[in-house]
Amino acid sequence: MALLEVKDLRTSFHTEDGIVGAVDGVSFSLEKGETLGIVGESGSGKSVTCLTIMGLNAKRNTVSSGEALWKGKNLLDMKPRELRDVRGNEISMIFQDPMTSLNPVQTIGNQLIEAVQLHRDVSQRVARARAVELLKAVGIPRAEGRIDDYPHQFSGGMRQRVMIAMALINDPDLLIADEPTTALDVTTQAQIINLMKRLQEDFGSAIIFITHDLGVVAETADDVLVMYAARVVEHADVDQLFGRPQHPYTWGLMGSLPRLETDLDRLIQIPGQPPSLLRPPAGCRFHPRCPHVMEVCKTTVPELVPTQRDPEHLQACHLDEETKDREAAKLLEATMAKAG
Amino acid sequence: MEAAQAPEARGDELLVVNDVKKYFPITRGIIFQKQIGSVQAVDGVSFSVKKGETLGIVGESGCGKSTLARCIVKLLDTTGGGISFDGRDITKLSRTAMRPIRREMTMIFQDPYASLNPRKRVGFIIGEPLEVHNLGSSSEIKMRVQELLEVVGLNPEHYNRFPHEFSGGQRQRIGVARALAVNPKLIVCDEPVSALDVSVQAQILNLLKDLQDDFGLTYIFIAHDLNVVRHISDRVLVMYLGKVVEIASRDLLYAEPKHPYTGALLSAVPIANPALGRKREPIVLEGDVPSPVNPPSACHFHPRCPRFVQGHCDVEEPPLYPFGNGHVAACHYPLERWPMSADEIRRASSPVQSPSSQSREELPA
Ligand SMILES: Nc1ncnc2c1ncn2[C@@H]1O[C@H](COP(=O)(O)OP(=O)(O)OP(=O)(O)O)[C@@H](O)[C@H]1O
Ligand SMILES: Nc1ncnc2c1ncn2[C@@H]1O[C@H](COP(=O)(O)OP(=O)(O)OP(=O)(O)O)[C@@H](O)[C@H]1O
Ligand SMILES: [Mg+2]
Ligand SMILES: [Mg+2]
Numbered sequence: 001m002a003l004l005e006v007k008d009l010r011t012s013f014h015t016e017d018g019i020v021g022a023v024d025g026v027s028f029s030l031e032k033g034e035t036l037g038i039v040g041e042s043g044s045g046k047s048v049t050c051l052t053i054m055g056l057n058a059k060r061n062t063v064s065s066g067e068a069l070w071k072g073k074n075l076l077d078m079k080p081r082e083l084r085d086v087r088g089n090e091i092s093m094i095f096q097d098p099m100t101s102l103n104p105v106q107t108i109g110n111q112l113i114e115a116v117q118l119h120r121d122v123s124q125r126v127a128r129a130r131a132v133e134l135l136k137a138v139g140i141p142r143a144e145g146r147i148d149d150y151p152h153q154f155s156g157g158m159r160q161r162v163m164i165a166m167a168l169i170n171d172p173d174l175l176i177a178d179e180p181t182t183a184l185d186v187t188t189q190a191q192i193i194n195l196m197k198r199l200q201e202d203f204g205s206a207i208i209f210i211t212h213d214l215g216v217v218a219e220t221a222d223d224v225l226v227m228y229a230a231r232v233v234e235h236a237d238v239d240q241l242f243g244r245p246q247h248p249y250t251w252g253l254m255g256s257l258p259r260l261e262t263d264l265d266r267l268i269q270i271p272g273q274p275p276s277l278l279r280p281p282a283g284c285r286f287h288p289r290c291p292h293v294m295e296v297c298k299t300t301v302p303e304l305v306p307t308q309r310d311p312e313h314l315q316a317c318h319l320d321e322e323t324k325d326r327e328a329a330k331l332l333e334a335t336m337a338k339a340g
Numbered sequence: 341m342e343a344a345q346a347p348e349a350r351g352d353e354l355l356v357v358n359d360v361k362k363y364f365p366i367t368r369g370i371i372f373q374k375q376i377g378s379v380q381a382v383d384g385v386s387f388s389v390k391k392g393e394t395l396g397i398v399g400e401s402g403c404g405k406s407t408l409a410r411c412i413v414k415l416l417d418t419t420g421g422g423i424s425f426d427g428r429d430i431t432k433l434s435r436t437a438m439r440p441i442r443r444e445m446t447m448i449f450q451d452p453y454a455s456l457n458p459r460k461r462v463g464f465i466i467g468e469p470l471e472v473h474n475l476g477s478s479s480e481i482k483m484r485v486q487e488l489l490e491v492v493g494l495n496p497e498h499y500n501r502f503p504h505e506f507s508g509g510q511r512q513r514i515g516v517a518r519a520l521a522v523n524p525k526l527i528v529c530d531e532p533v534s535a536l537d538v539s540v541q542a543q544i545l546n547l548l549k550d551l552q553d554d555f556g557l558t559y560i561f562i563a564h565d566l567n568v569v570r571h572i573s574d575r576v577l578v579m580y581l582g583k584v585v586e587i588a589s590r591d592l593l594y595a596e597p598k599h600p601y602t603g604a605l606l607s608a609v610p611i612a613n614p615a616l617g618r619k620r621e622p623i624v625l626e627g628d629v630p631s632p633v634n635p636p637s638a639c640h641f642h643p644r645c646p647r648f649v650q651g652h653c654d655v656e657e658p659p660l661y662p663f664g665n666g667h668v669a670a671c672h673y674p675l676e677r678w679p680m681s682a683d684e685i686r687r688a689s690s691p692v693q694s695p696s697s698q699s700r701e702e703l704p705a
Contacts, residue, residue, distance in 0.1 A: 015505065017497055042509025042540045096508040096535070097453045141402075141631035153364070153379075156450040156531065157401025157564075179508065182534040183450065185564045186608040187625055188401045212509075212537045213565070215610030238614050256542040257567070257612055266549065267542035267571065274540070276495050335613075 001072055002029040003206050004053075004174060009066035011045075011052045018278045022048040024230040025066075027304075028223075030174070033200055035207040037221030037238070039214065039253065041274055044227040046210045047096055050176045052076075054093055055083050070174075089119040092167040093176040096210075098159040098183070102151040108135075108162050109147035115166050134165035139191050157183040164192060168199060175199065176208045181216065193220055214257060218242055226250050229275045229285035232304055235314040243332070246307060246315035246324045248290045251331050284318065292319055292327075354526060354558045355389040355412070360421035362407050366633065380632045381407040383582035384421070389526075392552060394559040396573030396590070398566065398605065404582045404632070405562045406450055409528045412560065413447045414438055426525065443473050445526040446519040450562075452511040452535070456503040462489075463499040466517045473522055488517040493543050508535040516544060520551070528560045533568060545572055566609050570594055575666075578602050581640040582632055584660065588667035596678050598661075598669035600685060601641050603678065623682045639670070647673045647688035661692050 011023040023045040030036050038046050051057050053068045053075060068075040070086065078086070087093075095101040103111055112131035116122060122130075128147070135143035138161035151159055160183045167175060175196065181189040193216070199205050211217055217224055217238070224241045226234040226249065234247040245251055252270040272289035275281055281288050287297040296318050304316040317324065363378040382404040389395045397405050410416040412423060414430060422431045430441060446469070449455035456465055466488055467481045476484065486496055492513040503511055512535045519527050529548075533541040545568065551557045563569050569576060576593045578586040578601065586599040597603045600623075608622040625644045630636050636643050642653040652672055660668040673688035 013505070016500060040537060042513075042535070042537045043507040044537075047507060097451070097511075100453050142633060145631075145633070155402040155406060159451075161401070179535060183401065183531065183564070185398070185400045186566065186605055186610070187622075189564070189610075190608050190622060212535070212541070213610065214538065214612035218612050218614045219610050242612070242614050253538055254612070256538040266546050269542035269546060270539040273490070273495070274493055276497055278497050 002069075003032050003034075003071065005029040005067070005069040006049075006053065007067040007069070009049060009052060009064070009068060011048050011057060011062060011064045014061040014063070015278075020277045021230055021280065022277060023052060026227075026232055028225055028232070028235065030206050030208065032173075032206055033204045034223065035200070035209055035221050037217040037224040038208065038210045038227065039212065039217055039224060040227030040233075041229065041249075042212075043274060043277070045230040046227055047178050049227075050093065050178060050208065050210065054087060054091065054176065055080075056093075085119075088115060088172075089170050090172060091174045091176065092170065092172040094160075094163050094167045094178060094180045096178040096182075098156070098163045101163060102159060104151055107148050107150055108154070112147075112162070112166055112169060115169050119170050130169060131165070134169050135162070137168075137195055138162075138165045139188055140165075157185070157188060160184060161188075161192070164195075168195070171199065171203050172205060173203070174206045174208070176210075178210045179212070180209070181211070181213070189216070196220075214253065226253070229280055230277060231285060231316070232314075233286065233316045235304070236310075237312060240310060240313050244313075244325065244328050245331070246313065246321075246328065247286075247317050248292055248319070248327075249286050251327060252289075254331060254335065257335075284316070292323070294318060352390050353388045354391045354393075354426055355560075356422075356424045357388065357408075357412065358386050358422045358424075360385050360408065360411055360423060361419040362404070362411050362416060363419045377633055380582050380635060382411065382418075383632075383635075385579070385582075385584055386421075387577055387584065387587060389558055389560060391525075391558055392556040393574045394552070394561055394572055396569040396576040397560060397562045397579060398564065398569055398576065399579030400581075401564075402632070403579045405579060406530050408579075409447060409530050409560065409562060413442075413445055413528055415447070443469075443522045444524050445528065446522060446524040447528040448515050448519045448530060448532040450530040450534075452508070452515045453503060456511065456514060458503055461500050461502060462506075462514055465503070465514060466521055469518060469522045475522065484521065485517075488521060491520075491547055492517045493540050509537065509540060512536060513540070513544070523555070524557070526558045526560070528562075530562045531564070532561070534564065541568070548572065566594075566605065578605070581630060581635055583640060584670065585641065586667075586669040586671075587660070588663075588669075589665065592665060592667045596663075596667075596675075598663055598667065598674035599641075599671045600645050600647050600673075600675060602669075603675050603680065603685065607679070607682075621682065623685060639672070646682065646685045647671075649673060649688065649691075652691065 007027050009023055009026045013020045026049050040046055052064050109131055113127040116127040116130050132143050132147055140146055164180055181192055221238045224238050225232055228249045234250050255268045270289055275285055283299045284297040284302050287293045302316040302318050304314050307313045308321055360382055361384055362382040363380050365375045366377040367373040368376050399405055411418045463485050467485045470476055470481045494513055516532055533544050561572050570590055573590045575589050577584055580601050586602050597606055604623040604625050637654050638657045639653045642648045658670045658672045660670050662668050672691045
């Protein structure tokens with residue numbers, strides 16, 4: 001049994017202007033000790049996928065369906081009580097917006113202590129010591145002194161690290177990290193990634209890592225999921241994904257990357273505007289922006305199916321495999337040439 | 341508090357920052373607040389930015405970048421030093437005197453959510469600065485807002501939504517649109533693209549460059565992504581614990597970093613290629629991140645520096661030594677070449693000669 005198995009997850013929001021289909025049929029599974037990277041267009045449903053798994057979407061205007069089996073039990077069916085026991089203890093999440101998830105009128109320390117005591121029966125003193133330990137581990141200088149500060153007294157990256165400390169404080173079995181290192185410089189980022197790897201080694205925890213940084217994905221993930229307009233368009237082992245990407249959107253992503261080694265006056269961007277989720281394009285949702293578009297793409301939704309070569313490499317594109325391999329090779333050659 | 345020196349703007353400089361300091365008091369006690377120390381978030385930073393130029397700022401989390409940015413746009417009062425913008429000394433300007441200038445310099449905030457009013461719709465949020473400065477009728481403003489939504493890659497359908505109904509990257513773009521609305525001269529961008537996928541990021545970076553080409557916009561660009569900074573910047577400033585440790589043209593900084601901290605940063609950039617990436621050997625910084633409350637003596641970097649020389653680096657604060665072509669770095673034992681292995685870095689050769697024996701050059705501001 002997989003640690004987490006997500007099947008045909010769907011979430012939509014009812015807004016004044018209509019129904020926003022934010023997640024539309026996402027499936028994946030995750031084993032103990034594994035790291036799944038999720039990349040994709042801004043607004044493609046990465047955060048909402050995870051918030052749905054955690055049962056954290058606003059109830060009022062949200063409809064979800066599908067399954068998220070946690071150790072065999074569907075999180076979507078759990079009672080609020082049950083869910084609260086799992087959340088913050090077995091599964092914890094580092095949120096994308098640190099300032100909104102920290103309480104501005106509570107000290108950093110109290111928030112961390114509360115996170116410990118919610119799930120463990122320990123004294124204030126023990127919880128506080130644990131909080132200091134974690135703040136040190138995420139590289140907050142003078143942690144003992146700063147634990148009584150309020151969130152606004154911390155820099156952006158320090159707040160992000162407090163969130164990370166909070167998520168790690170109970171040694172979770174699954175850590176969902178939504179852009180955990182965007183506000184961090186590369187050296188602090190490296191430190192945080194090491195910390196996450198250590199959690200994995202010590203406790204066999206699994207990690208879902210959402211990030212825009214393809215470099216970070218390449219260096220941390222075992223498997224990678226690529227999302228576009230609420231759907232999964234590609235899912236593969238990290239070496240496969242970077243070595244033989246099969247979806248035109250993935251090519252677009254890799255081609256847009258500014259790289260230290262290259263000199264370009266203008267970055268390559270995927271032409272056209274991101275799609276509307278109120279009225280998504282018919283057929284393949286990427287077709288209006290795809291340089292390889294064919295007639296079939298405009299009418300028929302491509303299914304997420306394995307490539308002929310590799311049953312583990314899933315992709316959703318109508319192009320024939322020969323063309324895809326050729327394009328992938330071209331892209332790689334171009335980026336390698338740039339890397340010189 | 342020190343007296344503010346009114347900095348002189350020379351010729352084509354749009355912004356001159358002279359020895360700016362920002363200390364936050366640390367207080368204890370609830371009724372009788374007593375100051376027991378201070379966070380020296382920005383500690384004597386000087387630099388200037390030319391019209392139409394992009395200055396990138398990089399540095400460790402918590403080193404004072406956002407504080408510096410907030411001082412520049414006068415959201416924070418400085419503890420010391422002076423700032424001049426477009427030939428005017430703005431250090432001591434009152435709120436009212438600042439108002440017309442606020443149109444000319446805007447800021448993109450690091451925390452997009454915290455800087456957007458949660459109770460207002462996005463159309464209003466982006467149009468607000470236009471209304472405040474009386475820049476058009478309400479139908480003109482609406483058109484302008486819709487145009488702005490499009491240039492930052494959002495949909496017209498987003499006009500009526502509230503900030504919480506957006507994804508992280510979409511919110512960041514709302515902040516970008518708002519900063520662009522009033523056609524400013526200077527935009528201080530604090531991590532403007534960190535939450536964006538690389539394609540939308542490319543769209544925003546290209547947009548910023550186009551605006552610069554068309555309207556001569558000037559940017560201060562704070563970011564952690566060194567690839568992005570390299571792409572967008574003409575010059576790059578590296579900060580460490582409240583101080584400038586290196587300034588150089590983009591090409592020089594990336595090709596010949598002088599400060600060991602800059603070297604460590606460059607060596608830590610993740611590579612989007614699993615095979616290459618696993619072989620990468622970052623220079624690991626030893627030791628704890630120091631605190632800006634009790635910064636280490638002399639060179640603030642010395643406790644973590646692989647080239648630390650006892651009795652020198654911890655005693656004598658290194659000035660910004662010149663290395664030619666406007667490249668300056670505050671290190672007694674600068675890197676001789678680049679790239680270097682961690683081992684080579686540890687074997688520092690003799691200290692730099694005193695600045696007087698080098699080709700004389702003007703230090704920045
Ligand atoms: N409460 C809400 N009401 C309406 N639409 C919403 C709401 N929350 C999110 N959305 C929309 O759902 C889509 C998916 O959002 P999500 O936050 O999952 O994106 P994401 O992939 O995490 O993007 P990013 O990389 O920018 O963080 C977005 O287009 C967003 O505008
Ligand atoms: N209002 C405040 N009161 C006390 N200390 C503060 C306040 N604002 C910032 N600081 C401190 O000043 C230092 C610099 O913060 P700043 O936000 O400028 O860092 P930064 O370089 O922008 O970091 P990051 O990359 O993480 O955003 C930090 O140690 C921070 O805790
Ligand atoms: Mg998100
Ligand atoms: Mg900051």
